[in-house]
Amino acid sequence: MTKSNKKKELFIELLTPHRDILYRVCKSLIWNRNDIEDVLQTAIMNAYRSFDKFEEGSNFKAWMIKFLINTVFNFNKKYTRQSIFETFHEGVLDTGKAYHDEHDNPDMFEVLERENVYHEILKDPLKLLERMDKNVKGSLLRLNTAERTVFLLKAITDHSYKEIANILEIPVGTVMSHLYRARAKLRETLCDYARESGLFRNEEI
């Protein structure tokens, strides 16, 4: 077996345990579902080309996801006149403003705290979620790209804030605030749905 063949085999060997996560991340962040296979192939090839730079013993999953995220954003760029990177990094740059907003307005979770329906949801989340079914995914559309990316990376890969910050090349504090807002927005969506469907009406005090 040649040297390059060995390198390829080793690379695929490292890759295979993360196939599910890579696929999920790709699928949940890509805009056009038909691009998934292309994106995966491109990301894997890009990572393979830089494989010599990968430091053995460091986090292969996080290293690989970084390539995947970049590839996904590049593919999504095709479908928008505005660069996704711009929107993403605008969001990043906006964090100062975001903190400011949070300071001025009541904390998003504090607002939730005052909603009775939220407390009902907390008591039995599955009752609502099962009813919402596919609409749960629709709630992700309420998030902006940065919030959605951070939230999905956390949900799917279970990386730490620091690892996500490294993957997206943004500060840890920014990851934290994106995640915070993403979670609050998702909960608001759940409340809206619960109110509209009248699911907890009987229990409402």
Place this chain on the structure above:
Amino acid sequence: MNCKEARQYINLFLDSELDSKTNLEISEHLSSCEECNTRFAQEEMLEKSLVSILKEDKDPKAEKTWEGSISRFSHQVELEEGTLLGFQSLWRYLVPVAAAMVGIIIIMIVYSRQDPNALTAAAQKCHIEYMTDKTVPSLESMSPGEVSGYLSGKFTFPVTVSEIPDIKSHHIKLFGGKVCHLNGVSVAYVMYHCCNAPVSVFILNAKDLENFSDMKRYIAGDRILFKNEDGITFVAVPTKQDTFVCVVADHDVELLRWVAENFAKI
């Protein structure tokens, strides 16, 4: 820590992103506050349920899509490294060829270096100078005794120039003698003429033979033969006086032997 403080950290606590001190404080609060404990558990439950739905069940297309992208990646690598491999196989041939060439060059250098160290080469060079009149004897004389007398005083070893009888009607005429240096070794150079062609005779101390690469190999033998491209022949024989006689001339070997034997006889 009170309830309000603890609930500020709810996200960080559930994500295990807190420093150990704050983490401990919250754990302590949770163990003492039933309300917060329930709330934390509920938030965790909601987040988990939400995530599990958003992560969705196993996608039936996942396997196929993954296999597809891996096989396409594999193919791409083969294509890209195929060209590289072409270079590699070229290297496989180039390296031995280059090594062989380097080896040949080294051998050539070694041999060409050996050449000036060889008595045959040095003597012939000197002979060619004599032939082309670049070298003239310090003492011109037809008398062997006179040349012997002149040369003997200059060396630590005995130099006796002999009268050489005619051979096959070839008259070998003494022309003169001088001291010359072959590779830094002082040797007696006796010049003769035969049929208008120069004949060079070098007499050197047997001890000095060590300085000549080719002589080391021939020390044991009684004669050395060498003929170069120009037809110049080289003959060397030891004498009874612990010296060595080398004859160089553009003549046949028989004549050179004859000259050498006349010196060896002494």
